[in-house]
Amino acid sequence: MECYSEQICALxxxxxxxxxxxxxxxxxxxxxxxxxxxxxxxxxENHVLSESLHELPEEAASPAVFSHxxxxxxxxxxxxxxxVLALGSIGAIWFDRLSIPAALEWFNPFSAGGRTNLIFSxxxxxxxxxxxxxxxxxxxxxxSLLLLLGGGALLLGRGRLRQPGLRLLIVLLVLSLPxxxxxxxxxxxxxxxxxxxxxxxxxxxxxTVRIEGVVNGDLLAxxxxxxxxxxxxxxxxxxxxxxxxxxxxxxxxYTFSESLDLDGQLGHSIYGFAQAxxxxxxxxxGEGLVAAAGDISLEGEVKRSVDILTSGNxxxxxxxxxxxxxxxxxxxxxxxxxxxxxxxxxxRQLSEAHIADGATIVGKRDIQVQQAKKSQFARPxxxxxxxVWFAAAMLVGWLGLVLFPRFFRSTTQAVGSTWLSLGLxxxxxxxVPVAVVVVAxxxxxxxxxxxxxxxxxxxxxxxKIWVGAFLGRMLLKPxxxxxxxxxxxxxxxxxxxxxxxFIPYLGGLVRLGVVCLGLGAFAGQLYRASRPAIMA
Amino acid sequence: MDAKRNMAKEPxxxxxxxxxxxxxxxxxxxxxxxxxxxxxxGEIYRRYVRRVxxxxxxxxxxxxxxxxxxxxxxxKLQRSIESYDGSIPFPRWLLRxxxxxxxxxxxxxxxxxxVFVEVEEGSAVIEATSxxxxxxxxxxxxxxxAQVRDTIARLPENYRVPLVLRYYGELSYDExxxxxxxxxxxxxxxxxxxxxxxxxxxxxxxx
Numbered sequence: 001m002e003c004y005s006e007q008i009c010a011l012x013x014x015x016x017x018x019x020x021x022x023x024x025x026x027x028x029x030x031x032x033x034x035x036x037x038x039x040x041x042x043x044x045e046n047h048v049l050s051e052s053l054h055e056l057p058e059e060a061a062s063p064a065v066f067s068h069x070x071x072x073x074x075x076x077x078x079x080x081x082x083x084v085l086a087l088g089s090i091g092a093i094w095f096d097r098l099s100i101p102a103a104l105e106w107f108n109p110f111s112a113g114g115r116t117n118l119i120f121s122x123x124x125x126x127x128x129x130x131x132x133x134x135x136x137x138x139x140x141x142x143x144s145l146l147l148l149l150g151g152g153a154l155l156l157g158r159g160r161l162r163q164p165g166l167r168l169l170i171v172l173l174v175l176s177l178p179x180x181x182x183x184x185x186x187x188x189x190x191x192x193x194x195x196x197x198x199x200x201x202x203x204x205x206x207x208t209v210r211i212e213g214v215v216n217g218d219l220l221a222x223x224x225x226x227x228x229x230x231x232x233x234x235x236x237x238x239x240x241x242x243x244x245x246x247x248x249x250x251x252x253x254y255t256f257s258e259s260l261d262l263d264g265q266l267g268h269s270i271y272g273f274a275q276a277x278x279x280x281x282x283x284x285x286g287e288g289l290v291a292a293a294g295d296i297s298l299e300g301e302v303k304r305s306v307d308i309l310t311s312g313n314x315x316x317x318x319x320x321x322x323x324x325x326x327x328x329x330x331x332x333x334x335x336x337x338x339x340x341x342x343x344x345x346x347x348r349q350l351s352e353a354h355i356a357d358g359a360t361i362v363g364k365r366d367i368q369v370q371q372a373k374k375s376q377f378a379r380p381x382x383x384x385x386x387x388v389w390f391a392a393a394m395l396v397g398w399l400g401l402v403l404f405p406r407f408f409r410s411t412t413q414a415v416g417s418t419w420l421s422l423g424l425x426x427x428x429x430x431x432v433p434v435a436v437v438v439v440a441x442x443x444x445x446x447x448x449x450x451x452x453x454x455x456x457x458x459x460x461x462x463x464k465i466w467v468g469a470f471l472g473r474m475l476l477k478p479x480x481x482x483x484x485x486x487x488x489x490x491x492x493x494x495x496x497x498x499x500x501x502f503i504p505y506l507g508g509l510v511r512l513g514v515v516c517l518g519l520g521a522f523a524g525q526l527y528r529a530s531r532p533a534i535m536a
Numbered sequence: 537m538d539a540k541r542n543m544a545k546e547p548x549x550x551x552x553x554x555x556x557x558x559x560x561x562x563x564x565x566x567x568x569x570x571x572x573x574x575x576x577x578g579e580i581y582r583r584y585v586r587r588v589x590x591x592x593x594x595x596x597x598x599x600x601x602x603x604x605x606x607x608x609x610x611x612k613l614q615r616s617i618e619s620y621d622g623s624i625p626f627p628r629w630l631l632r633x634x635x636x637x638x639x640x641x642x643x644x645x646x647x648x649x650x651v652f653v654e655v656e657e658g659s660a661v662i663e664a665t666s667x668x669x670x671x672x673x674x675x676x677x678x679x680x681x682a683q684v685r686d687t688i689a690r691l692p693e694n695y696r697v698p699l700v701l702r703y704y705g706e707l708s709y710d711e712x713x714x715x716x717x718x719x720x721x722x723x724x725x726x727x728x729x730x731x732x733x734x735x736x737x738x739x740x741x742x743x
Binding site for chain 1: 586589590593594598599600603670671672673678681682684685688699700702703704706708709724725727728731734
């Protein structure tokens with residue numbers, strides 16, 4: 001009897017042969033060793049195929065898909081929370097008889113307040129709208145804390161979400177702990193009177209915030225005008241149009257103001273971002289000054305170094321204990337100016353540096369035109385900074401891998417869809433600041449927009465980690481997917497990114513690209529994770 | 537239709553995690569799901585998402601596409617589960633739905649998907665020549681299995697899709713033919729040829 005073809009045998013092994021033909025083949029197999037061997041081999045092959053296919057690679061156990069349902073529960077819960085928050089806010093506004101258009105007016109760049117730039121218009125809103133904001137920020141804050149805690153407990157109770165629920169609770173508790181020691185004050189005028197002492201950290205929001213008494217903790221002030229004529233024992237953090245310190249701040253000043261005037265005593269340093277920053281004649285800074293500002297004027301005393309970046313002029317007539325490092329359009333040192341260390345200045349033109357003959361400069365003078373940048377590679381500090389940057393990035397990567405392994409891995413893989421991620425990233429990079437501003441004037445208001453902004457900044461920071469990890473894996477092609485492999489990939493990827501980032505011109509472009517790619521991958525993954533699988 | 541072919545309903549230990557619904561048999565879970573019980577749908581998702589995603593991943597090659605297709609399958613399941621009549625085992629039915637979804641996705645991606653519509657005359661029967669590599673031997677090591685997967689993933693679509701539907705989805709030739717809109721004979725030929733192609737590609741690597 002003639003032997004069967006391989007295709008017929010294959011059909012038989014697949015169970016696809018017609019019954020009578022299958023019977024005939026079986027009879028043949030009983031006598032033909034060659035065909036029997038072929039059928040056995042084909043059967044073994046099928047087994048291999050099916051076994052290999054069924055053993056899904058680790059990567060295929062998709063984090064995004066696998067946890068779709070679970071995430072959809074989370075997002076469902078979050079949606080409920082958001083709805084309640086929104087309703088709460090609307091209720092609060094209703095009770096306050098404050099309407100959104102009134103709030104919008106503050107933001108209108110074409111209004112009287114719009115003479116200043118857009119950002120400061122936002123602050124106008126922040127300060128002007130504080131009556132409304134703080135009114136319901138407290139309610140909303142309390143509600144959201146309760147709801148989030150309740151939601152966290154709910155997730156825990158459901159069992160299937162024990163891990164993420166627990167993490168959420170931990171994060172919430174950590175975040176809310178500082179707020180227990182907070183004292184909040186709000187109103188048109190917030191005043192701590194001369195004979196008054198606030199023992200906690202004070203969070204003040206109002207049109208005018210005036211501190212005449214003593215704040216034993218930190219002072220966080222949001223308003224049109226923030227004046228400290230009393231004493232703040234901790235740090236002063238202001239978000240205001242005008243910040244004036246004529247009293248004493250024993251800690252540091254962090255400011256984001258249109259103008260900052262220091263007439264009083266400051267224990268430590270100023271870190272500022274302002275249009276105009278002035279340390280007046282009676283002003284005294286216990287440590288240094290680090291600031292980016294339109295114009296800077298130093299008439300008083302700064303005990304340590306001053307590092308400033310200005311888009312305008314820097315005028316120094318006071319005393320600086322150590323070095324003065326500046327970069328800007330012009331620099332003026334008057335006869336009374338004194339620099340205890342080196343002066344290094346980058347000005348637009350050499351003629352823009354006016355150093356009076358009477359000015360004292362103890363150390364070296366180094367005045368250059370801006371383009372002639374001293375190579376950062378020559379400074380050891382640069383390498384130290386890089387090492388810290390690197391270690392921090394690795395630590396963050398490791399934390400990501402340990403806490404959110406699936407999300408971390410899938411986001412890294414999402415970097416692979418280059419153009420999609422890049423496009424999405426560019427959109428987000430440009431779009432989120434706009435969204436932050438828009439959210440600030442809508443229902444939920446400033447707190448949410450600040451949170452959004454924080455997330456945005458975090459995502460920008462994380463971008464290089466996703467891209468680094470992706471790059472590393474692409475180059476190394478590790479066979480495994482253990483944490484060690486991932487960390488090695490991240491190490492290599494970050495190293496390459498760091499080195500490429502320092503190529504002149506191209507480096508900047510690469511960094512921008514990395515940020516866009518990483519942002520896009522992150523956002524894409526968040527979106528994918530948020531799409532419900534079963535819950536419509 | 538080869539629906540009568542007795543295929544054991546697998547308990548799917550791989551997919552399930554200890555849940556309150558775990559104790560329930562598949563039939564009652566499906567019954568509840570047909571009554572729009574969200575928990576039951578969730579249970580089905582938990583049990584089969586890996587299988588379905590695996591199929592989509594093999595068929596669509598792109599991870600995102602596979603994720604999208606998987607969500608689509610489970611999203612549609614809310615409605616389509618009513619049409620499940622128990623004539624074939626549920627996993628196979630579900631994988632058929634998933635296969636269908638993937639084929640749709642492939643068709644959308646490359647308008648027409650010529651490879652599946654043009655039936656070559658006379659190609660239904662192929663004689664194995666002596667020069668063809670012999671069937672893949674008993675591959676045992678994890679690494680070799682990964683190689684097989686890898687090679688399958690790289691096969692051209694017209695080979696990969698039927699192969700995956702048959703050996704991962706465990707669909708019959710008839711079902712595959714129905715899904716792809718092809719003659720059963722052509723499907724048989726495709727599967728046969730794709731195995732030969734697979735062997736050829738595996739040959740330099742394995743002995």
